[in-house]
Amino acid sequence: xxxxxxxxxxxxxxxxxxxxxxxxxKEIAKAAGVSxxxxxxxxxxxxxxxREGVSYFIEKHAFLEAKNVREFVEKNLKFAKxxxxxxxxxxxxxxxxxxxxxxxxxxxxxxxxxxxxxxxLQVENPEKIATLLMAMIDGLAMYSFFLDLDxxxxxxxxxxxxxxx
Amino acid sequence: xxxxxxxxxxxxxxxxxxxxxxxxxKEIAKAAGVSxxxxxxxxxxxxxxxREGVSYFIEKHAFLEAKNVREFVEKNLKFAKxxxxxxxxxxxxxxxxxxxxxxxxxxxxxxxxxxxxxxxLQVENPEKIATLLMAMIDGLAMYSFFLDLDxxxxxxxxxxxxxxx
Amino acid sequence: xxxxxxxxxxxxxxxxxxxxxxxxxKEIAKAAGVSxxxxxxxxxxxxxxxREGVSYFIEKHAFLEAKNVREFVEKNLKFAKxxxxxxxxxxxxxxxxxxxxxxxxxxxxxxxxxxxxxxxLQVENPEKIATLLMAMIDGLAMYSFFLDLDxxxxxxxxxxxxxxx
Amino acid sequence: xxxxxxxxxxxxxxxxxxxxxxxxxKEIAKAAGVSxxxxxxxxxxxxxxxREGVSYFIEKHAFLEAKNVREFVEKNLKFAKxxxxxxxxxxxxxxxxxxxxxxxxxxxxxxxxxxxxxxxLQVENPEKIATLLMAMIDGLAMYSFFLDLDxxxxxxxxxxxxxxx
DNA sequence: TATGAATGAGCATTCATTCAT
DNA sequence: TATGAATGAATGCTCATTCAT
Numbered sequence: 001x002x003x004x005x006x007x008x009x010x011x012x013x014x015x016x017x018x019x020x021x022x023x024x025x026k027e028i029a030k031a032a033g034v035s036x037x038x039x040x041x042x043x044x045x046x047x048x049x050x051r052e053g054v055s056y057f058i059e060k061h062a063f064l065e066a067k068n069v070r071e072f073v074e075k076n077l078k079f080a081k082x083x084x085x086x087x088x089x090x091x092x093x094x095x096x097x098x099x100x101x102x103x104x105x106x107x108x109x110x111x112x113x114x115x116x117x118x119x120x121l122q123v124e125n126p127e128k129i130a131t132l133l134m135a136m137i138d139g140l141a142m143y144s145f146f147l148d149l150d151x152x153x154x155x156x157x158x159x160x161x162x163x164x165x
Numbered sequence: 166x167x168x169x170x171x172x173x174x175x176x177x178x179x180x181x182x183x184x185x186x187x188x189x190x191k192e193i194a195k196a197a198g199v200s201x202x203x204x205x206x207x208x209x210x211x212x213x214x215x216r217e218g219v220s221y222f223i224e225k226h227a228f229l230e231a232k233n234v235r236e237f238v239e240k241n242l243k244f245a246k247x248x249x250x251x252x253x254x255x256x257x258x259x260x261x262x263x264x265x266x267x268x269x270x271x272x273x274x275x276x277x278x279x280x281x282x283x284x285x286l287q288v289e290n291p292e293k294i295a296t297l298l299m300a301m302i303d304g305l306a307m308y309s310f311f312l313d314l315d316x317x318x319x320x321x322x323x324x325x326x327x328x329x330x
Numbered sequence: 331x332x333x334x335x336x337x338x339x340x341x342x343x344x345x346x347x348x349x350x351x352x353x354x355x356k357e358i359a360k361a362a363g364v365s366x367x368x369x370x371x372x373x374x375x376x377x378x379x380x381r382e383g384v385s386y387f388i389e390k391h392a393f394l395e396a397k398n399v400r401e402f403v404e405k406n407l408k409f410a411k412x413x414x415x416x417x418x419x420x421x422x423x424x425x426x427x428x429x430x431x432x433x434x435x436x437x438x439x440x441x442x443x444x445x446x447x448x449x450x451l452q453v454e455n456p457e458k459i460a461t462l463l464m465a466m467i468d469g470l471a472m473y474s475f476f477l478d479l480d481x482x483x484x485x486x487x488x489x490x491x492x493x494x495x
Numbered sequence: 496x497x498x499x500x501x502x503x504x505x506x507x508x509x510x511x512x513x514x515x516x517x518x519x520x521k522e523i524a525k526a527a528g529v530s531x532x533x534x535x536x537x538x539x540x541x542x543x544x545x546r547e548g549v550s551y552f553i554e555k556h557a558f559l560e561a562k563n564v565r566e567f568v569e570k571n572l573k574f575a576k577x578x579x580x581x582x583x584x585x586x587x588x589x590x591x592x593x594x595x596x597x598x599x600x601x602x603x604x605x606x607x608x609x610x611x612x613x614x615x616l617q618v619e620n621p622e623k624i625a626t627l628l629m630a631m632i633d634g635l636a637m638y639s640f641f642l643d644l645d646x647x648x649x650x651x652x653x654x655x656x657x658x659x660x
Numbered sequence: 661t662a663t664g665a666a667t668g669a670g671c672a673t674t675c676a677t678t679c680a681t
Numbered sequence: 682t683a684t685g686a687a688t689g690a691a692t693g694c695t696c697a698t699t700c701a702t
Contacts, residue, residue, distance in 0.1 A: 003665080019260050021186035025693060035667045040694060042665095088260055091307060095184050095253060103311040110308065128322050131312075135304025136297055142256060142307075143275065143300055146268040157293050164329040168682085189675060200684045202679085211676060333686080349590050351516035355672060365688045366673085372686095376672065418590055421637060425514050425583060433641040440638065458652050461642075465634025466627055472586060472637075473605065473630055476598040487623050494659040498661085519696060530663045532700085541697060 004042045007032045008056045016085030020092040050093050069120045074155045080141035087141040123165045169207045172197045173221045181250030185257040234285045239320040245306035252306040288330045334372045337362045338386045346415030350422040399450045404485040410471035417471040453495045499537045502527045503551045511580030515587040564615050569650045575636035582636040618660045
């Protein structure tokens, strides 16, 4: 694996396993087995590393891929339960970005999810329902930090909810 | 207003208007018009001030108060849109707490909302549906950071969704 | 002596005894017998400390005070010989300032010297001659870094030069 | 042009256009259109590159060449006004050298100027007057950083000053 | 010759926290 | 209660220098 990738992987591992604001560059370098200098050789700043981390994650994991709504919900809930930290990390980066004046990264991720989900929905208001579904999943992802969600049951409930439309 | 309260108000104002990790005690003291020494006189540590900030916010604002589901959804969405920062702040504190080994604060807030909402729902699975509703609202609160949500429309859609059960 | 002053004195001692770019804040703090934190408590940044160092030096030492031209030249040459570093420090700060967009500090020091000297000169072009005199002294100050100037002899030569006008 | 020369030219351009302590090797390499590795291939260290830069400048530009005193003063003042940075750079290198234990480079430049100038002066104390002249020019060079000197006028004044001896 | 990835000591600066007054 | 001077470990980042290719 290339150095740049190694650094990104190490960064993601750390950013998703503890409060993002507690992650240091030194720590990332150590986790990646490289020097601090190299981190800054590949990424202009910590902020850039974080943004690139988000992009890398999205490309690599394509976490919203699914054939139908049930699968979409199930896969995402499962992923959220297993990786609650990733949602916090995304939010952390989005907020910093926003405070720095840009919403691009957040919108890109949101719209990417929306596009995938919209086509699966045979309802009147696909965009609105898709947004609600994603919000639900992201909300449950947050809850999974302190709640032990039963993925099967919640999937059933959500699919039932959508199905009655 | 008492000093302690002034400090908490100032802290909340700051914590909800910028990335929480960027808020400093000095800044809080200045915003409250007191010395740093006094902040540490009233709160053992910054962490405690943050936890107390969450408790203070919940007691003071009772933001989940409503007569029925529609009002609950509408009020909360409206609040979320106007105060997106507060959700970020809550999550920030919850995560730090969890990393320090406790889920109490997060669970307290979650269960408080659940209790209020459950009674309003005439459905088979009130607890599960209530959790979903809250997740949806929290998710949309996060989205309102970078999306311009139409509260009325989303309220209608959500109430419709629940109603068809 | 007050802390702020102690820091400035220590800073000046260091800045004039070695290449200014090699002076670190840690070193200044240590030399002043205070913590690094305190240095930044009194001075917003290293740049500000340096500027304040220049101002402090000028106020404290009033190194251009003299009754007549001979005394002016002699005192200044002597001072320059004993403190060659101070001229380098001034220049170092002036250049940084200039690069940051301001010439105020440099002009202030120049004009201060000019004012004192002009009145002592009974020549046709007092301002021009005063500038030349100061340039000569500053030039010799630079030379005294690697040359062993004889203050008496140079004073005589310079006074003779001016006197023949 | 040979690589070595290209690097020296690029270095001089940078060292004279901003505070010398802000110039990095990476920057020099980029400006010269070569890799950092090559810079260190031709010069053992940054310090050596700087010293070689001084030597190169002196050989290349022979900035003290002139037929008589008037021309000497005029040419040098003009050069100083147009290239104030070069005097800063020379001083920067001289001081580092001195701090490292050597005055050779500075003395070489000083004595070179002295030799050229001495012969033009029909005065009693040619060496002393030559030193003063050079100090004056170097001092004015420093001033030209923040002062807009009129070369013609200053030349006249200086030549007049020398002439009355 | 020529490259630029890789290193890591060192720097300015921040900030929660303490404590004498 | 109330102040803010004082502390110092920790952080993001820089940059001269090396070295495998």
